[in-house]
Amino acid sequence: MATAVKEEIFELNRNVAGITERDLAAKTADGSLVPVWEYPVPVGEALVFDSKDVFSAYLEDEGVPAECVGSGVVAAVKVDIVIMDSSKQNVRSILNMLQYGDVTDFTDEDKLAHLDIAPGEQVIAREQERVCIRVNCPGAVATLDASASYFRLTCKRVRHTLFA
Numbered sequence: 001m002a003t004a005v006k007e008e009i010f011e012l013n014r015n016v017a018g019i020t021e022r023d024l025a026a027k028t029a030d031g032s033l034v035p036v037w038e039y040p041v042p043v044g045e046a047l048v049f050d051s052k053d054v055f056s057a058y059l060e061d062e063g064v065p066a067e068c069v070g071s072g073v074v075a076a077v078k079v080d081i082v083i084m085d086s087s088k089q090n091v092r093s094i095l096n097m098l099q100y101g102d103v104t105d106f107t108d109e110d111k112l113a114h115l116d117i118a119p120g121e122q123v124i125a126r127e128q129e130r131v132c133i134r135v136n137c138p139g140a141v142a143t144l145d146a147s148a149s150y151f152r153l154t155c156k157r158v159r160h161t162l163f164a
Contacts, residue, residue, distance in 0.1 A: 004160070005158060005159070005160055005161075006158070006159045006160075006161050007048075007156055007157070007158050008156065008157050009154070009156060009157075010047065010154070010155050010156060010157035011152060011153065011154055011155075012039055012047070012131060012152075012153040012154075012155060013150065013151060013152050014037060014146075014150050014151060016039065018039060018040060019037055019038070019039045020037070020038050020039075021036060021038075021146035021147065022034070022036055022037075022038075022146055023036075023143065023144055023145055023146050023147070024135065024143055024146075025143055032136065033079070033080055033134035033135060033136045034134055034135060034136065035132040035133070035134050036133055036134065036135045036144060036146050036149070037132070037133040037146065037151065038130050038132045038133075039130065039131045039132075040128060040129070040130050041125050041126060041127050041128060041129050041130070041131065042127060043127045043128065044159060044160045045127055045158065045160075046125060046127060046157070046158045047124070047125040047131060047155045047156070047157055047158075048122050048123075048124050048125075048155060048156040048157075048158060049094050049115055049117060049122065049123045049124075049125070049156075050115070050117055050121065050122045050123075051114060051115060051118065051119045051121070052114070053114065053115045053117075053153070053154045053155050054113060054114055054115070054152075054154050055081060055095055055113050055115065055133075055151065055152065055154075056103055056104065056105060056106040056112065056113065056151065056152045057079060057100070057103045057133070057149070057151040058106075058149055058150050058151070059079075059100060059135065059137075059144055059149045060144070060145045060148040060149045061137075061143060061144065076099075077099065077100035077101075077135065077136065077137050078097050078098065078099060078100065078135070078136045079095075079097070079098065079099075079100055079103055079134065079135050079136075080093060080095055080096060080097040080098070080133075081093070081094050081095035081115070081131065081132065081133050082094065082132050083123065083125045083129050083130065083131055083132070084129065084130045084132055085129055086128040086129060086130070088130070092123065094115045094116065094123050095115050095116055096116045098113070100135075106152060131153070133151055
């Protein structure tokens with residue numbers, strides 16, 4: 001029996017089955033970004049990203065329950081989104097590194113952070129590749145409580161189904 005291909009609007013967030021989250025316990029010595037959320041694309045699926053897709057996030061400090069903006073470091077907190085191959089050796093960026101303050105809006109269409117993909121083009125995360133939301137919390141706010149933080153990343157999901 002041939003399988004049908006189903007394409008649907010999808011929102012990747014911290015509640016999606018299979019996503020892993022990591023708290024940041026300390027800043028990295030080299031200032032690099034560290035995956036806080038990592039989603040391995042399931043077998044039989046692919047995620048399709050384009051320039052219309054958006055990303056928003058709320059990051060909470062682990063030490064004091066508050067948004068990662070203490071001591072005026074919100075400008076220093078950086079985020080990006082990459083797709084890694086299954087070996088975690090090759091990386092493709094879909095949202096270039098930017099300040100956390102640029103991705104905090106979840107509702108205002110004029111302020112939403114759009115992915116860094118040229119209009120008319122698509123980036124596909126294939127099965128077993130990993131979509132990683134990475135963060136660096138330098139300075140006074142070096143910790144991050146992933147379970148109290150959240151994000152929203154829109155895309156399309158393509159699945160092979162047994163039934164049409």
